[in-house]
Amino acid sequence: MSNSERPNQLFRNLNAKIASIPMILTALVVFVGGTAWTVLYSFTNSKLLPRLNFVGLDQYHRLWSTSRWLVSIENLLIYGVISLVFSLVIGFLLAALLDQKIRFEDTFRTIFLYPFALSFIVTGLVWQWLLNPDFGVQRVVRDLGWTSFSFDPLYNSSIVIYGISIAALWQGTGLIMCLMLAGLRGIDEDIWKAARVDGIPAWKTYLFIIIPMMRPVFITTLVIIAAGIVKVYDLVVAQTSGGPGIASEVPAKYVYDYMFFAQNLGQGFAASTMMLLSVVIVIVPWAYLEFGGKKRG
């Protein structure tokens, strides 16, 4: 063949490229396009219907001077730290315990994973009852004789977000446990044997050998947990609807309320742009560290 020293890059794997066009278009139009549209309209004073009437940064000024938004951000931070730390720690501990070749492992695994099969709405309603002072835990303990016992996180503004976190942990830890368990099972038996021969105690083996080896699993879990944190909405709606007062509001709920209840799209878009920004601030440095450095084989 004379004129084919090097095939045109554009036409290599042509079939595969054609096949991926729909997905590329979807990604561009729906994700990138939708995001750009939202950011653009967050600079307008759109009310019920989107209108291109620019007002500069007014929506953002209003957003950051609204106490409900500030409370939402604070709640998201508390909720985020709690669910990140506790679901990782509890999930890993449960997985490590299950990994000790115990009896009835299947049964325990099913029990721990079961809450994950429930939606956040159901989880929220269940915990709303459990934490209700007149029907739930407080009542049971009082009936047992401790009449001054008080445990009503959902009705106390200063600790309500912890009450919500309890429900979230109950629901989500099982999944984290399963991911961790899969990671643990992926570790070669020989490593354990070698560690035992060297006389390293089990906890040290976990901390300094196994966990560093499970890095990919940890990264996956981290992404799953982080996504769950930013989008938390239904749990709050089911448990407290943001109450008492505005003590358990979260950003996603602010976006929804202002876009649809208050018929103020501009304000809702500004809030969702801020949510996007917070995700970007977390993701970009991480992605840079993960993919930007030297290429790993």
Add this chain to the structure above:
Amino acid sequence: MRYKFLTAAFAATVALNFAGPAAATDLEVTHWWTSGGEAAAVAELAKAFDATGNHWVDGAIAGSGGTARPIMISRITGGDPMGATQFNHGRQAEELVQAGLMRDLTDIATKDKWTEVVRPKSLLDSCTIDGKIYCVPVNIHSWQWLWLSNEAFQKAGVPMPKDWNEFVAAAPALEKAGIIPLAVGGQPWQASGAFDVLLAAVGGTDAFLKVYKDKDAKFAGGPEIAKVFKAADDARKMAKNTNVQDWNQATNLVITGKAGGQIMGDWAQGEFQVAGKTAGKDYACLPGLGLNEVIATGGDAFYFPLLKDADKSKAQEVLAETLLDPKTQVAFNLKKGSLPVRGDVDLNAANDCMKKGLAILAKGAVIPWTDQLLSQDSQKQKEDLFSEFFAKPDMTLEEAQKRFAEIIASAD
């Protein structure tokens, strides 16, 4: 064999077609009337509409207006409009009308002389945008009521209060008897509505209009409104032990004598009725909190999205006429506990509380309500403020009033 089957099927459809009246059209109607009293009332509307030979497809959306309105609006803007939908008349559907998504009812209105029968006139005014009528008001709901439980006051051993001030004075006695003095549910609109009622009652009609109609922020931050915040502070203290969310659960506390009273619109009356309670004997009502006997002419109305289907459009006209029919008006409003929008209907069956309302209406002591005066955006900000205020005992009055004035300053 197969042909026989088909013919039979055809025969069946034809028979069905002829069995019903010639122009039976299904019309989906969405609303948020789901509590016991409300459901009974909406069944009356459905019955009346079905009697015209059409079919009312009930599209009830649970969770009160705040949940239902976004669903309705997104269906209309998203191109899947229902046949008719409830809104509170006023500014909730304003932009939908401006965007040309709603049907202009002016022709039917002129034909049936709505301007003459609908009373007070302000109701139709809030349905009118640019001289055209876009909605059918079905009832007048006023927020200005204090519902009191006779049982609770008997148990506490204090006489029934005649106005808000006496009620506040009786609160310690109620508390001592283990009764929550004032029931305020956790939904944000309840706290904000209670404040508006206090504003009209304690501050007076002029103050109410100055704040919400003229949007005078300086006045809203001034000493006269400070008095209202003082009353709201009393309400906050009296309500601090209410552990319920929904308004009808709060009303239920009053019905069962667990709470002394509730500031709630006259829709609460439907709940008392469903529970088999009698006005004057089991419960009492104080319009305007007994201080300033006015009622606000908020309420519900039906809007009709613009449809392409000719049959359905025809059915919309029939529904619009049915809703304002004197018979429907009486049947519906008796069950709902609200006041009819026509002055010419016979309401002998009305109970004591409704009669009080009708008398005030006849005197013309009416004010427009916040749904008519403020945009949803300002309403929501107000809700956020007052739900925070009622839930947070350490929020100072000065801070709350300052933020209230800011909302009024930016209100539209």
